[in-house]
Amino acid sequence: MTEPIATVARTTAHQLTDRYGPHLAGDVEAALHQTDGRPEQYLDPVAIGGLIVSVATLAWTIYKDLTKTTPEPAPHVITRTIRLQLPASTDINPADRDRIIDAVVTETLHTAQQTPKQPDTKTEQEQR
Numbered sequence: 240m241t242e243p244i245a246t247v248a249r250t251t252a253h254q255l256t257d258r259y260g261p262h263l264a265g266d267v268e269a270a271l272h273q274t275d276g277r278p279e280q281y282l283d284p285v286a287i288g289g290l291i292v293s294v295a296t297l298a299w300t301i302y303k304d305l306t307k308t309t310p311e312p313a314p315h316v317i318t319r320t321i322r323l324q325l326p327a328s329t330d331i332n333p334a335d336r337d338r339i340i341d342a343v344v345t346e347t348l349h350t351a352q353q354t355p356k357q358p359d360t361k362t363e364q365e366q367r
Contacts, residue, residue, distance in 0.1 A: 249271075251343050287331070
């Protein structure tokens with residue numbers, strides 16, 4: 240699991256603790272440890288913690304892909320893409336799912352601003 244994804248998931252859990260209870264941070268930590276070594280695999284979002292990690296992983300992937308063509312992707316574009324790509328769950332209320340997606344997108348953009356830009360190695364190699 241990459242550090243930005245874990246940061247987004249943990250921060251989102253902290254923000255949503257009032258709504259989903261103090262156990263949410265532990266649920267997110269458990270979900271983060273389940274995905275270690277498998278960042279491309281999205282969890283079946285049966286628990287809020289698992290959903291947060293799934294959305295954080297997807298949001299970071301979408302953000303990184305979009306920044307290849309757009310320096311600062313708009314939040315609504317990331318949000319819409321997540322809603323289209325993330326499988327719907329019958330276990331989670333659609334309003335809760337949307338709330339989590341919105342919180343994760345906000346944190347993803349905030350974390351991206353805090354994360355130092357790494358040079359694109361392909362671009363550097365092509366320039367040589």
